[in-house]
Amino acid sequence: MFDWLIGEDSIFDMGDRYPVLSRHFESNIEGLFVVGNLAGSPDIKAALNAGHDVAHHIAGLPPAGEGCDHDVVIVGGGPAGLNAALEFKKLGLRYLVLEKKGILSTIRAFEGDLILYYAVTGDREVRGDLPYRETTAGALLSGWGELLKARGLNLREREGVLGVQKVGGAFEVRTDRGVVTAGRVVVATGKLMAMKRLDIAEVEAPEGGIKARIDRTEMPHEFMRRCGIRLENTWNWRRYVALALTFAAVGAFYLIKKLTPDWVTMPASMPVVGGRNLAGLYPILYTVVVIAFGTQALFRWRRVNPFDRIQPRKYLMLMSFQAVFFCLLPEFVLHNWKAYGLVYAWPLTLSPVTVPDFVHDWSRVSTPDGPTLDPYHFYFYWTLFLSFVLIPAAAIFTGKQYCSWVCGCGGLAETLGDRWRHYSPKGPENIRRERYLFWITGATAAMTLLVGLGYDVRVHLGGGINAEAVNYGGVLMGVYSWAMDTFMIAIIPVSLYPFLGGKVWCRYWCPTAGFMHLVSKWFTERKVGRYRIESRKERCIACNLCSRYCEVGIDVRRFALRGEAFDNVNSSCIGCGVCITVCPTETLNFGAGPLMQIEGVEPLIPRPPLPLRGEGGNHPNGV
Template sequence: MIRRLLRDLLASPNLDARRPVVNERFESSVPGIYVIGDLAGAPVVKLAMAQGNDVAEAIAALPDARTPDPDAYDLVVVGAGAAGLNAALVAQDRGLRVLVLEKAKVASTIEDFPEGKWVYAEPDSKPPKGKLWLDGARKEDLLARWHQIIRDNNLPVRTEEGVTGVTRLSGGGFEVTTVKGVYRARRVILASGQRGNPRKLGIPGEDREQVYHRLYSPGHYAGEDILVVGGGNSAVEAALTLSERNRVTLSYRGSGFARVFKDNERKLREAQASGAIDVVLESNVKRFGESVYTLESGRGSAKKTEERPYRHAFVLIGAELPAEFLKSLGLRLENEWTGNPWLALLLTAFTLASLWMFGGKDPIGAVAALAGIAALVASGVRGSRWAWLGFSFLVCYTIYGAKMGENLEFFPYRGWGYRFFSFAGRPMSFWYTVAYTAVMTVFGVQAMKRWGFDRKDRFQIWRYVSLLSFQWIFFFLVPEFLFQYAVKYEWVGGLAKDPVFAGQAWRSYGIVYAWPLFFYTFFGSPHQVWVVWGVILSFGLIPLLVLFHGKRYCSWICGCGGLAETLGDRWRHYAPKGRRSIAWEGMNTVVLAAAAVITLMMLARDVVHLLRAPAEMGIVWYRLIVDVWLVGILPVTLYPFFGGKIWCRYWCPLAKMMQLFSAAFTRFKASRFAIYSNDKCIACGECSRNCQVGIDVMGFALKQQPLDNLSTSCIGCGICVTVCPMETLSFSAPPPLVQIRPARS
């Protein structure tokens, strides 16, 4: 059971298909091999073309872009789709010797579209890049233009020549092996996509001639018994089209069609009601015979097995990443837990033991600790993800364990850690704040460039300006400098002479941090100014902010959320996803309840003396568990593995309190916060992939349902709106439809 839970936890960031790990230049974990297009997550043709153009330009600009070997190519492109063709055309135009290898036909994904299908040129806001032509057109017209461009540019494209292997040569470059020959290349671009690898049921008879995994020409079928298997838009659209002239059964293993367009769902209900399509939910095809298939449907005691006739069957259950092929090339995939966990654990424990031996004095312990850290890093560089987890834990445990205070540090820092990190006349707590602000600034500027400037998105620019401003002003300058100046120069009037107020600089964090995030707002001998402000902030301003902006405090203001949105941004796609991960969000209800109970006990302990001991014990445990482990050590350790919002999503009591407020406002139709969808969703999944709190944003977009805090833990960061290539999502409600009646004559 524990092993299964661990496996489910480690796999929770995965969507339907993982991608190869690439850097910002689309170079894979194998230097010299680049990955673009569908494999790299390009959701639409125009963006795939842009990737091809950008990679080709970058490669052509390298000083060693051209090989001195006259028998080798400068660049071999695997895949003749939008990304691959555009990359090859641009690279050839820049003077590189290029070869394109394609296992099927040119633009085979588009070639496989149904006859007359329209190919869109979205997003409209971005002009096409490169030499391929792209405008809204029927597939036949688009393909004709592309073939003409290939001929006009004399681009060498070898179709029906699938690549079987790519091997690095000792002298540099690669040897590319295909079903027909062997080629040498300085660099390789993989643009083969994954739609050419249809997912299969893996049952007897699936290889029969009458069983297909694509629907090419629906008009060729008439008067037949046809089976369609699948629950996505491709399957539903195929069933609807085929039902016009045939008797169609649609089999789907799920209990409902959660991933289909709103209009497709409506049409399917109508077709089912009219008897045009027999929809069999919670069913599985067990085998295909010559003229009948075996269908198992129902659950438990209601399960039944029957044989049904068919002439043709279409298994349309998506495509699979060619994982085995990619791994054979040495490429790493996202969220692969590689390496030896026991070795990583041993090295981590060895390092901590060595630090205990060091104790601030023994140099042998210091040398041993450095050796342990070096071994972890070396193991990580060689590909061990477990080693990086150990290293990440060491860093975070050291920071938060030593920051507890002098003689309060965790093992092995007890008695020396706080002093060791205190220097230049400043305590470790000061340098922690300096480091926190510096890290947020460096990575915040990078994130601002990524989501704001590069995409020309003013919303994201101002969001990161807000996060960095709050961090610098309210979480660094005010508590560390301005509060002291305010007291020294009497900027706060008579309060400057009040020793209670003057000695509570640390409480200035509560100017922006609301209870229960700033847990000590109402106890610990606060000045009445802090108590009054705490009430106004927590139960006045926060609900007002939530009314209009939902939980945007987490993504625009909060320092905890700020670190997640800056340092944690590069790993946002690793956020746990799925129903189970959403169920885990109930943990923050427990933390909120604990904060409320302990606070009430602390306030009542002088009246009800029996509460004094449990209240003070509650403070000790809350500080240890929540303020150290749940807000610091664990979530920051897990940034590179589960994204940046572990604390905000699962444990933050203020986030939970805001969600309760927002859900109540939504329930009573008072909330002004939601994300809305139009009818342009193409089910690319980019919105769900990049959601730091693991929301199935695409599911809402497909159904055109508002996404709010009654149904999700959305923090209003807007990244889903930013990444959508079709401009489907918006914070503004779409205008209501108006029925125009013809004028009376």
Template structure:
């Protein structure tokens, strides 16, 4: 077959000679082989996935292979198809139940396909395209909406000497962004001293003249650094793009403004820009507008920043580009036309026009409403309802729809754009075309990930050698710890041959020890055993990393109290009380004193501690039942699942040691479906408990509970042993802790913990605690990014909808409240009385 090869950014696309002939039945398509540029392995094929159309050449691609066989053949050249998908049954016949191979194989970077010029180049060759994208992230999320470059406390990236600030540095609001710019300038001054170099090398090259870039440039000049500021458009372009009269918030007010830029109170866009303009006119900054940066590379002891007018050398580089300058594109034909816009500057510029708005978020709805009274406005949205926008915008647009000012094409995607019309494809495959003068594509913006990857920055969650190394180390340590501390009969030390090396240490840990107190008449305090030393190590880890986490969240009073609570309960209730006080107490009977290990369950309700009931003496059995079915329901009614983040030792380790990886928590639909696994653990715990109770208190001789010739493998003891190994050893300890560096600290608590499911059921039934939102959400996504249980908090904030355990797995840690830069979220109760917990 004759092929044409076209270079599309990082991809090489081979196009066969067949073209779509005008007048041919729509749906005729061409076959395209996509190969990662310069790569032959399949290591990159999970980066992004293409959902595409109908195959016309059964001979070349549909040779009766199922998806798996095709996948094996496609390791060097994954096959994708351009066109429409009108035959769902045929698709399943060709490629099996998993659907198109495109759902399995991926191109190197979805931006290589999302670039409109790439599609335009294909169309210049005469091929018709209809692309839709599914970007899989961590268990179903979009990684590019959450992932950010790895940065240190000084905002330095994985490349020494390259800093980020503003959106890239996790500061989506102006007040925090300008402070980040100041801090970077001060860090550079500390390291280099200023003065520049004789060869014209600047001390600091700043890319992006937004709030952070301007602030850094002003501070650098004040500190005596030589600095140049490069901007591809104009200074503060993002703010200048705001609609006329748009309010600019000065949140968070508790944060002092360290910059020379004025941002002391809420004001209009025009007033803010006028104040900044006056500052810039007197500052004499080296500001170079119209300079687009295409690359940053190190040469010798400096960086070379490749700009439009030529290279610029600098000892340090600050990347302060935002996201709004990088609008997402649909990839549809005609998106490069002048009639296509990504923002609405002045509604009065559009009168008596036929307008199509693509999107269903706040920007799209605000644009549609602003234009609907003087224009003929339609909305094309892929969803079935507006669920990603603020409630006030939804209500305004719904009212306009009811009054006939706006029409909506639900479940539609943009097909193509011509000078005089647009066409959208509906879910049922029908194509709707209508006259059009203007198109607004407002489906969000994204970080310039492709540019940042080109520079060489590492991103959070990158699966490189260090990522696997951290998992391996965590796995080894967790296996060693839980094997010794829990003594679950898994003699891994002998298996590895390490008992001869560490045998004396392990034996010493297993022995009891005595601390003599001669001042008390020769009395002694007894301690020791692997459980004691295991608890001691566990406590020291929580204390060490707990103080680190407390320092990180120190500005949030609620978080200070929360981490103090976790450390207190771990020290007292899960170490000192059972191992020291109870074991040596004179206020309990010798029999109870010998049951000191049961004291670990004073706060651990069934089924987290199955031993509160299973194997417990009668006294502890009664206590465990009261704790589980009386005390916990009362607690949950008022405080939800906060036990997980204020008291529990399992949650304590996740919140302290796991805090540094909380942003890696799996997001998306698949992750939420996997949360149902804790139903299985809860049912398993219930079955083991009921089996043990029947064995102990009845003479029931069922096959599952009786001993068979002394072999208890099928008896209740066998079930309990299985539970100990599978749940107590693997699911509570080894597996989740090993996955901390990959998926955050809440794998056990979120996916498997039966007590978390029990509390969630109770709290969803009659709990009062919830998190509510006001109308200030700026869609920065910080709340969702830092949620350890993967809740799409921003969606609730945008809609001003409260969330609790009736609609989420929220553990009431309050981190989303703490990270919100404009103080949108607050804890409330069912009484609708706002209770502000996180502010002085």
């Protein structure tokens, strides 16, 4: 009965969950650090830098575990663990690397000619003594093998770790050969690791050499939980209390704004906001929030991928539309709330609640020769033209990008809600729940027509509003005003930002998004629609960052591994472009876009253009 609230495929299922770490990779257990793939470093360059950085951070800490065998034990002999070991050796710390199989075992599983791409995300340079550029698996193993042999690391291969426990101020690391003590532990295993109780046991990799990719990797959630490592978005009593308090605070704000806006009124002498109550202040506050958090998000994604142009353009567009069309023009220039309809499509301005006002204002200034060309007449027709001509035409080329590049509702989700976008509900059941969007779209369309035709509030186009009819009915208007405008647009989705990401409204309830989805899907099915995100399967490393950061829950990795495009026929994509931004190997792009060229890094092979849908690619396999 409550499956939608609990467990896998519930609305709180966000897919892979990573440990909550400090900026120095320390978990909630003091002295236990997590780096590499397990910490969200998806590529070799990021893993190397994480290993280097954690080593230097630990070296700067006060000594721990007096009398222990080692200062640090590193669990895992991958790029992160080995680079950390090299730094510990240079810094004079007593360290030990424990590796159940052999060092770099994942890379050794690949065939020698497999291309290892140089990531475009993260820092430009590689820190530490292990050199790395775009190369092949065989060449990398050869070069690193010679270097590691010459350095003579304190390394014990084929020694499995059976348990890790903190006793007092030190750690006991139990292996299949005995017990090792250390002041600190660095867990540098990959996603192909799992744990039972406190035991670490490696999940066997597929037999034989892997030519192109690992189709699936698993996060060892049980391992981390039983070690006491806190995972992100873990539901406990504190989180439930936080959810309740958030709902209470957001609900109180919007209910005061709706019912008693004069409870907050600015003094008339104040510049700009003088005399405005809470409802009048709301567009200004909304704009400040969008610009403040939009700027923060812009720089955040710039740090993730310094070569990316998508997120800067998107956030600059969102902030510009919010400032100009959703604040300055309607509030300070035109002084008319209908001016929000210059960019807001049905039913965000023209809705079941506002249809009578649009028609009323138009009819009130009618003359025997017909309605005059006054602003109200313009807003009514312009909103219809925008909603049912311009946006459908744009959807042919941009799909539902209006939601994430223009719309003010989506703008708040993309800015304020950006930091929680990876909490979005994932899995097939949550995708199936998107069908509610179309029921709500249909219901909203029916309500708009019924109210507009006078079946809720009787509007007489020929002679204006009948004063008695204004009070007649109003049921549909009231239902929409409370259910949609108050709860489903505002209180519920905004309250859920820190728990389900920012796109609950856009994904499940917004009629504008539902209408655009139907239009984009219809045109695409008829080979007219141009919007899509293409993938290059030979470049995919199955890191899953694309799916993790998709705010509408698309399993992007599945499309990428198959080399398939996704659009509004097979997904609910809103074109935010974050999956493209976070991809370290340029697997994804809008349409047939070019690959980036990183300054100072020459590609191992010429990079061909992306083949159009339906055409084959001849790029050699790579990971």
